[in-house]
Amino acid sequence: MGEHGRAERRYDVVVVGGGAAGLSGALALVRARRSVLVLDDGRPRNATADRTHNFLTRDGTPPAELLAAGRAEVTAYGGGIEAGVVVAAERCPDGFRVSLASGPPVVARRLLVATGLVDELPDVPGLAERWGRDVLHCPYCHGWEARDRAIGVLATGPLAARQALMWRQWSATVTLLLHGSPEPGAEERERLAARSVDVVPGRVAELEVADDRLAGVRLADGRRLPCRALVVEPRFTARAEALAALGVAATEERSAGEVVGSSVAAAPSGATDVPGVWVAGNVTSLSDQVIGAAAAGVQAAQAINSDLVEEDTRRAVAAYRRRG
Incomplete structure (x- = not known):
């Protein structure tokens, strides 16, 4: 139960960030029959751009139009998408408790962080x-x-x-x-x-x-x-502040000996050093374009689902043994 005795909403996966990486990951997960909630603060990095390019079959699509289509696809499969600013995430017995700037927290067995980066001009x-x-x-x-x-x-x-x-x-x-x-x-x-x-x-x-x-x-x-x-060459700063309590911290990236930005280190699958937490898109790869971020979201989603399958199987085996 959450604060004031109210039951907390629980999901297999909470996706933090509703851009190309987050929505693509959410789509793959809901199609895998996982319960998914996408929390989006409504600040896409490419909001000022007129068009999205190099996205095969979608070249020239306005970014807002692309995101609207992605949200429709995720919700059509039963995924949830909500406006919300994540202020913190912490371990809890069932996985992770995600606190929001407004409204009650939500609980997730796994986290996919796709919060992108900030271009410091x-x-x-x-x-x-x-x-x-x-x-x-x-x-x-x-x-x-x-x-x-x-x-x-x-x-x-x-x-x-x-x-x-x-x-x-x-x-x-x-x-x-x-x-x-x-x-x-x-x-x-x-x-x-x-x-x-x-x-x-x-x-x-x-x-x-x-x-x-x-x-x-x-x-x-x-x-x-x-x-x-x-x-111009902005400084690319990963948006990972809200997850610092979990140990998901951004580290400096350098080029020619100079700091050019920060990113969250991750395996090729998007897995971070913190078990249960994955990242995808510009928060971990500064050079990802929209299509690359989308692909990374799908790749992370596959890894997350495989991890959940293993956990589901362990639980099923333990229950099977108790019955026997």
Whole structure:
């Protein structure tokens, strides 16, 4: 019984996060005849993007439309989906008790955490408001839409030169904006020059917008450079705070010796070091696109169901022996 004597709702699996990874995992689990509740706080990472890309048969689908279709499929098989912010999870005799910001807690035999990550953006005036529109990160998500435009790459991390060379695949006009970062070394400068990527020193002071479209950037020294798309490298921070009490903690990820974000370590199946807790999607894999996150959710769901089958069988054997 829960607080005030009220029976707690119990499920085979509670899925924390209702994005592509969480919904795909939930779908596989309800089709395996498991009782499932998806708790979603309504903050999808790709909310500002107009379209989802590289999802076979669904390329160009608006993210909200894709999620609505996923929710309909999960509920059609009997799964539950509720709006809710998970504030904590703890061990209990029957598995895990999940506490919410509003409403009574729920109990689950297993947890699938698919809370994604937060993109921490550079502090440049006007940049956050354009995120996912013409301030971009992933060339495979947005490169086609930015093709043949003037593209600026803001050097905010160790991968800026590599990003500029990558985006050169989609446009012949790419400029690396150093934004206070050190000048590239001789070898890197040669690589950029060979691909006709200009390197511009000086900090970017603000974005310039015309007709609700990015028109360019203004540097601190007053120079103005036209660009129709601006590429940034956010810091990718896993959303795992509510599960810290279980020992599911995010650890730093590094590239070229610098911290680029954090993620929750897991086995290929999504199993964490905490028995009974799985993760899927961007919370454990920073580079997953939507289709990759969906696949990871299914993979984790299969592992969870197999784990529950083993537990169900152990319980059945114990009951069988008692009867005998």
